[in-house]
Amino acid sequence: MSDLNKRVISGAAMALIAIATLIFFDGLPFKIFYAVVAIIAACELIVGYRKLDYTSTEIVMHVVTEFIILIAGAIIVATQFSRNAIITALVIAFTNDIGAYFIGKFMHGKYSKSRPFPDVSPNKSWEGIVGGALFGMLGGVICYHQQLMPSSNYVFFVILTLTGWMIAVFGDWYESKTKRLLNIKDSGDTLRDNPVMQVAEGITEGHGGFMDRIDSLSTVAIYVFLLTLIL
Numbered sequence: 001m002s003d004l005n006k007r008v009i010s011g012a013a014m015a016l017i018a019i020a021t022l023i024f025f026d027g028l029p030f031k032i033f034y035a036v037v038a039i040i041a042a043c044e045l046i047v048g049y050r051k052l053d054y055t056s057t058e059i060v061m062h063v064v065t066e067f068i069i070l071i072a073g074a075i076i077v078a079t080q081f082s083r084n085a086i087i088t089a090l091v092i093a094f095t096n097d098i099g100a101y102f103i104g105k106f107m108h109g110k111y112s113k114s115r116p117f118p119d120v121s122p123n124k125s126w127e128g129i130v131g132g133a134l135f136g137m138l139g140g141v142i143c144y145h146q147q148l149m150p151s152s153n154y155v156f157f158v159i160l161t162l163t164g165w166m167i168a169v170f171g172d173w174y175e176s177k178t179k180r181l182l183n184i185k186d187s188g189d190t191l192r193d194n195p196v197m198q199v200a201e202g203i204t205e206g207h208g209g210f211m212d213r214i215d216s217l218s219t220v221a222i223y224v225f226l227l228t229l230i231l
Contacts, residue, residue, distance in 0.1 A: 018090065027083035038074035038218070040197070041210040042067055047190040048182045062178040069171070070211070073218030076225045085150035089224050091139040092160070093217040096168040099135025104128020121176045129169065136165025150224065156231045164220055171219030175211055187211040 021029035049055075049063045077086060107127040115122060116129055140161030143149050149157055179187055188209025191197040 022083060022086060027081070027086050030086060031078040031081075034077050034214070035074045037210050037214055038070050040191070041187070041214055042070045043197075044187040044190050044209045044211050045070070045178070048179070048184045048187060051190065052182060059181045062174075062181055066175060066178045066211075069174070069218050069222065070214070073214070073221040077221050080225055081221070082150055084148050085224060085228070087148050088140075088143045088150055088160070089217060089221045091143050091148070092136050092164040092224075093168050093171075093220040095139030096132040096136035096165045097172070097216055100124070100128040100132030100169075100172075103131025103135075107131070117173055117176070120173060120180055132169065133165045136168060137161050140164055151228055151231065153231050156227055159231070160224065160227055164223065167219050167223040168216035171216040174219075175215035179211070 017033060018030060021027070021033050045063060045067055049059070052059070077089070081089070104123075104125045104127055108125045110127060112126040114126065115124060116126055117124055140157065144157045144161070149160075151157075179185070184190065186208055191209070
């Protein structure tokens with residue numbers, strides 16, 4: 001099975017689980033599901049770090065920051081978010097990921113031969129960045145018109161719609177940078193030799209672990225929460 005098919009199947013499976021868990025009890029099952037995924041992602045990070053034969057200040061800084069992003073995102077989703085806030089964060093993060101992946105894949109290098117992050121994510125293209133931005137902003141507009149935003153403040157909607165996709169890109173880039181420093185291509189590989197985790201990590205085999213699945217969502221969740229506090 002190709003990496004694209006694996007990505008689509010596992011992404012669709014996790015999306016269906018997310019939708020199902022959001023339907024009932026004001027999103028409580030989703031909060032539990034997301035907390036479990038975040039814990040697994042944090043374990044991938046910790047085990048990947050412990051397997052290093054050396055450390056540096058830069059590596060420690062990235063690992064600690066990534067760990068804080070993963071755990072803080074899970075705590076915010078579990079304790080501070082309404083169902084609408086969860087849906088908004090999910091839509092913006094996932095529409096950005098979908099737009100970036102598919103537009104980038106099918107228009108890769110068509111308009112620009114340069115790469116936005118050549119040292120960290122050499123396969124990412126400017127076409128993908130633009131596609132992710134357009135899809136991410138469209139996701140924000142849909143959430144607003146369907147009254148799914150956690151705030152009715154118009155300024156909140158405008159800022160989140162125009163900049164939320166940037167936060168998603170940052171989350172993806174920072175996680176990729178951290179994996180690069182840890183010399184990890186697939187974060188799930190750090191746990192696949194553990195009998196307890198083999199089944200869970202098998203879902204993401206071939207195209208990243210659970211860190212890859214929630215990197216954008218974690219940063220967007222934190223951003224949505226901060227915006228609600230400020231605005």
